[in-house]
Amino acid sequence: MGERKKIRMEKISIQENFLAEEEFVKLRDTIAHFEFPWHFSLEVVNKAEKKPSPGIFFHTIYYNKTPCSPLYNLHFLPIMEALDVAVLLHIRVNLNTRLLEPYLSDFHTDTKKEIRKDSIASQWMTSVFYINTNNGYTELEDGTIVESVANRLASFPANTEHRVVTQTDEPARYVINFNYY
Numbered sequence: 001m002g003e004r005k006k007i008r009m010e011k012i013s014i015q016e017n018f019l020a021e022e023e024f025v026k027l028r029d030t031i032a033h034f035e036f037p038w039h040f041s042l043e044v045v046n047k048a049e050k051k052p053s054p055g056i057f058f059h060t061i062y063y064n065k066t067p068c069s070p071l072y073n074l075h076f077l078p079i080m081e082a083l084d085v086a087v088l089l090h091i092r093v094n095l096n097t098r099l100l101e102p103y104l105s106d107f108h109t110d111t112k113k114e115i116r117k118d119s120i121a122s123q124w125m126t127s128v129f130y131i132n133t134n135n136g137y138t139e140l141e142d143g144t145i146v147e148s149v150a151n152r153l154a155s156f157p158a159n160t161e162h163r164v165v166t167q168t169d170e171p172a173r174y175v176i177n178f179n180y181y
Helices: 021-032 071-083
Strands: 013-015 039-041 056-063 088-097 125-130 137-140 145-147 152-157 162-165 172-180
Touching: 021 071, 021 172, 056 071, 071 088, 071 125, 071 172, 145 152
Parallel strands: none
Antiparallel strands: 013 152, 039 056, 056 088, 088 172, 125 152, 125 172, 137 145, 137 162
């Protein structure tokens, strides 16, 4: 996978042990449960990816001003309070399955084009919450690597290009993406 760069803290905020242990375990066990409802997308990022995609499983929690999952009220209201969310755009749980070689998605942002070009785009945030520890990671456009460590939250401006790098060690890589103002 190459040499990993240290996290540059001026662009990104990292919070270890973001949730209290009991709350984290409940959320993790819910998401990792065999009856958790997953949907499958053929593309990890979008249809314009330049290489064949292994696909991704996802569960939308919140989208288009609407809670889409009963988990929203059960687990996510306290998280949004901790993130100091004023306007919520999107919450999505993602699951990458283990591959023999890491898959590197295209660089992308999780927000709509209108927000990326907005004059206050740097005030919109993307947060990635890591549910389990594995050798996958998130790479920012400047080469910064954020390793997948359980109960870690990485936050950065929503107009920051980043990509998914899948794991080769664990059967699943679980992350939750938040996009908000």
